[in-house]
Amino acid sequence: MGRVLCGLLKPDSGEAVLDGVSVYASRAGRRNLQNKLSIVFQDYATSANPRFRIRDIIGEGLTVQERREGKKLDRKAETSRLLELVGLPADFADRFPHELSGGQLQRVCIARAVACKPEIILFDEAISSLDAHTQVQVMDLLRELKDRLGLTYIFITHDLTSITYLCDDVLFLYQGRVTENLPVERISETKDEYARKLLGSIVVFDTEESA
Template sequence: MLELKHINVSFRTERQDRIFGHTRQQVLFDVSMTVRDGTCLGILGESGSGKSTMGRVLCGLLKPDSGEAVLDGVPIYGSRAGRRNLQNKLSVVFQDYTTSANPRFRVRDIIGEGLTVQERREGSRLDRNWEVADLLETVGLPAAFSDRFPHELSGGQLQRVCIARAVACNPKIILFDEAISSLDAHTQVQIMDLLRELKERLGLTYIFITHDLTAITYLCDDVLFLYQGRVTEYMPVSRISETKDDYARRLLQAIIVFEDEEADG
C-alpha cells in the first residue's frame, strides 16, 4: 500500500566558520519500507534517529533529496495528483494534542475539521451533529462532550478527540507520531486498546512512530528500527526476540530487566 524506496533526506546547515557558506547534514540514509494493507507498522527510534523526518516524508510534508514515496502505486511527490491521493487516504495524530487542537474550538469544531475533508473529497454535505455524536461514541466519549473546549478535557480525552478527527476523514491509513508518549501509562494502554479496536472495526492501516518498544509489541505487526537515520532492523514483531541488531537488543534487554524488577517487587 505505502512504500518508501531508497529515501535520502538532508537539511542545510550553516558552517561554523562561515567562510564557505552552508553545508548539508544528512538525516535519512537509503531508507526503504513497505506498510502492508490492514497492518500496523511500528517505526522505533530514539530522539534524533530520524523517525520524525521519516514521518514527514510519509505525510507528504517533506520531499526527499532522492528516492521515492509511493501510495497505491502513485508516487506521492511526482505530481499534484500524487499529493491529492495521499491527502485523501492518510490522516495524522500528533504527540502534542494541546497544540494540534485549536483551544478556541469546541470539540464539535475540532472533529468538524476532519468532516470537512471528507465532504470536500466526496462532494456531499454530512449531518454534522449526527456524525460528531457517532465519532465521539466510536472513541469512547459521550456525545455531550461536543460542546466542550479542549481545556475542559483530560489529556486522554483530548487525544481521543484528535483520533476522532483523524477517523472523520474516512482515511485508509492513520499515522501516529508519538501519539501516546505524553500520556500516563494507564491511559496509554486504554488508547492502544481503542486503536486496536478501531483498526479491526474500520479496516484501517497504521503507522506508529514511537521510542517505546513496549507499545510496539502491544500494537504493531511489523517493526522498523531506525538508528542515526539508517534502518538497522525490519521484521515481524512476532520474531523480535530473534533480532541481531545491537540497538534493538539493548531495548529488549531494558524491557526484560524492568519486567523482572516488577516481578521481584
Template sequence: MIRLNNVGVSFRKENQKKIFGKERQQILVDVSMHVKEKECLGILGESGSGKSTMGRVICGLLKPDCGKVEVEKPISIVFQDYTTSANPRFTVKQIISESLIVRERRESIRLDREKEIRKLLELVGLSEEFSLRYPHELSGGQLQRVCIARAVALQPKIILFDESISSLDAYTQVQIMDLLKEIRKKYGLTYVFITHDLSSVTYFCDRVLFLYQGQIVETCEIAELGKVKDEYAKKLLNSVVNLR
C-alpha cells in the same frame, strides 16, 4: 499502501562554522520501506533517530531531498503533543467538523454533521456533552481521544500516529491502544505507529522497523522479535528487558 524508495532528508545546520555556511545535517539516509494494506507498522528509535521526520515525509508535510514517496490518500495523523494539536479557539464539535468538511468535499456528499460527531464521540468513548467544550476544558486523555475521533472522521485509509500515546499515563495508554485496535478492526485501517516505547509496539503492531541515526537497521515481525541480528536493535531490546 505506503512505499518509500531511497529517501534522504537533510536540514541546514543551525550552528554553522562560517557566517554564511551551507553545512547540512543528514536526518534520513537512503530509507526504503513499505507498508502493506491493513498492516500496523511500528517505527522504533531513540530521540533524534529521525522517526518524526520520517512521519512528516510519509504524510507529505516535508519534501525529501531525494527518493520517491508513494502514499495512498487520504491519510490522517495524530500527534504526540495534544496541547497544540487542536486549535484552542475551536470547540470539540468544530475540531471534528474540520475533518468532516474535508471528507464532504472529497466525496462530494453532504453529511449530517451533528449525527456524525455524536457517533464519533461515542466511538472514542466520550459522551455527547463534550461537543461544546474547548480543548483546555478536557484532560489529556480526553483531548487525545478527540484527536483520534478527528482522524477517524476523515475516513482515511492510513492513520499515522506520531508518538500519540507517549505523553499519556500508562493506564490511559492501554485504554487508547485498545480503542485504536478496535477502530482498526472496524474500519480496516492501516496504521503507522511511531514511538520510542518498545512495550507498546509489541502490544500493538504486526511488524517493527528499527531506526538508528537516520537509517533503517532492522525490520522484523513482532513474533520474531527475539531473532533480531542488528547490534543496535539488540541493545534496544535488552535495555527494556533489563529495566524490568
C-alpha cells in the same frame, strides 16, 4: 520520518510511494496521499485549536470527508457518533480542549483522524505524552478501531511495548535509515545494536486487565 511519510517534507534521497504512486513526483501523488492518510500527532494540546469547541475540532476531519465525497453531512449526528466511537460522551462536543484531560483530548484527535475516512492513520509518538494507565486504554481503543474500521496504522514510537501490542511488522530506524525489518513476533531475534537497546526498555503488562 513522519513528516516525510505524510507529504510535508521531501526526502533527500529515495522516494515515498503509496499504491504504486510516488508521493513527491507529482501533484497527483500528493492528492493520492491526502485522500488516504490522516495523522494523530504526539502533542494533543497544540494539535487541537484551544479556541475551538470539540465539535469544531472533529469538524476539521468532516470537512475533508465532505470535500472528497461532494456531499454535506449531518455534522451534529456524525460528531456524536465519532465521540462515542472513541469512548467519549456525545455532550463533549460543546466543550473546549482545556476542559478535557490529556487522554480525552487525544481521543478527540483520533476521532478527527477517523472522520476523514482514511485508509491509513499515521501515529507520530501519539501515546508517549500520556500517563501509563491512559496509554493502555488508548492502545485498546486503537486495536478496536483498527479491526472495526479495517484501518492500516503506521505507528512511529520509541516505545516497543506499544509496538508489540499494536503492530504486525517492525522497522527499526537509526539516523534516518532502516536498520532492520522484522515481523513483530520475531522482534526478540533482532541483531541490530540500537534495536537491542530499545528491547531492553520494554515493560510487559496485561492491557486488557489494566484498561
